[in-house]
Amino acid sequence: MTAPHTRTLGRSTVPVTALTLGTAALGNLFTAITDDQAAATVEAAWTAGIRSFDTAPHYGLGLSERRLGRALAGRPRTDYTLSSKVGRILVPHDRPGEDDLAHGFAVPAGHTRVWDFTADGVRRSIEHSLIRLGLDRLDVALLHDPDDHAEAAFHQAYPALERLRAEGVVGAIGAGMNQTDMLTRFVTDTDVDVVLLAGRHTLLDHSGLTGLLPAAHERGVSVLAGGVFNSGLLADPGPGARYDYAPAPPHVLSRAMRLRAVVERHGVPLRAAALHYPPAHPAVAGVLIGARSPEEVEDAVAVMRRPVPAAVWDDLKGEGLLPAWAPTP
Template sequence: MRSTRLGRSGVAVTELAFGAAALGNLHTPVDDESAAATVDAAWEAGIRYFDTAPHYGLGLSEIRLGRALTGRPRGSFTVSTKVGRLLDPVDHPTGDDCAQGFAVPATHRRIWDFSADGILRSIDASLRRLGLDALDVVYLHDPDDHLEQALSEGYPALERLRSEGVISAIGAGMNQSAALTRFVTETDVDAVLLAGRYTLLNHEAIGHLLPAAAARGTSVVIGGVFNSGLLAAPRPGATYDYAPASASLVQRAVDLQAATERHGVALRAAALQFPFGHPAVTSVLVGARSADEVRDAAALLSQPLPAALWNDLLAAGHLPTGVPTPKRI
């Protein structure tokens, strides 16, 4: 699998990145054996970039990912994690974390903290859970409601750690492009992670973020290419942005599916490959909860897509005029 450098850093990332939220029991439980087999399948498929966060299963994702990568040459893979949510142990835990999306016991509570001290504490805890002595990439995680603190305190702390060689690359990860554009234009981040805002259905990032990233030499990692399900299986009741999709969005996805299938192409393959048309996009992150899902994502990435497909999507107005489309070899 092809790889490239993240921004101006020396960190290598594969085109397909493994999103480890499901290893934290996202929505439904995953047993330890399945979690390990999923990471093994990713490795066998050539994936060498793995993304996690303390938020995912109250640390369970980091623990499982670290265990699964144990024994593999440290210089042969890249791990990113995130900061901004500290995990505070609960003295007498009751209930579960399902309200936050994870089927795990509520052993900790999350505390938003983008201060310099919070960043250091979060990184120290992540290193312990992952079983690593250094981190390749650290993203400020969802600082939407804490943007000024993230910019004025969190980012400088990461910048210092990068300059000291404690971490190799830094960035921010969000579900919106406007604030990420500020990170690109006002700071020296290596990369930004954008979820759900540069897809076949949502082209928000094409206006400002992607051009700014291309101009600055900042890498963009794209997540949420299936818009939480609608572009994987368009039908009434499918989800978009983790909520039931409107009838108009479902119809748009159905129309896209019909257009791709006229070219013998699965909608999911077009959805996964679409972001690579933009030169700022370095990697696409896909979550998986089983070995079969990983193998499916790798197959979608490798499926040849005809140029005529993209031309037809543009001509039919499914994509904005002038949007760059993939020219994969």
């Protein structure tokens, strides 16, 4: 990283670094990690110059927020940008012995997630997040996966976020999703600052290029590109690799193997190309990476710093693996 802050989100004054640390893994995504490992992961990101961090109540039923808050405690509040999400309220329940693995997190199921995109739900969600984080404000608040709640998201939750931004409770607002259609609507029909697009602007999935990213660029809305490894397939394609949180279908695995073959002909690891590709689009303000260990953070930073020859992109386009008109570094 060459500078602590590299871009601002939309028309806000909220800065982000080229890499944002996504902290689902701090909430024990799929498998548990220790408190010490979570703290060391955040420390490694900080040492590498990462100053943007993303979390959500959904991640480990609040565990990610608590761990991230503890790891950042004592650091100057103006030195980092923190985003969390709204849309799921955590309601305590007493069901001893249950776990949350059905939702992907290796934590005790001490709470139930309740979808709530009402204005009151937005405010309560942020209040609860601030308590877990030990902070008095969020830099960014995102509507989290409102796919099945469009009416409430646009007519109740979004106006609530607008008011909170005007009050200074949050600095920037937006939405985070795994699809492009509704995010495009947020870009064109509202005054969001940023959208977090997961898995739809990658070497494997180009769906973000045709509607969302051009609209965001035209409207001055920033895009954070998440899921750039498509659940790990682009980090290490091979038998058993996952794509969009499930085992990769044979045709997708085959395409990933072709991508790797082209990129490695130039002596570049595939994960380097996967990290370098998304921010080439002018709408993209940064890339969000997930990590569960200091080693994963250090690897991501190292490959982000590694140059990718222009011939890589020429060859990928020449073999039909990238659209000919896709912006590349």
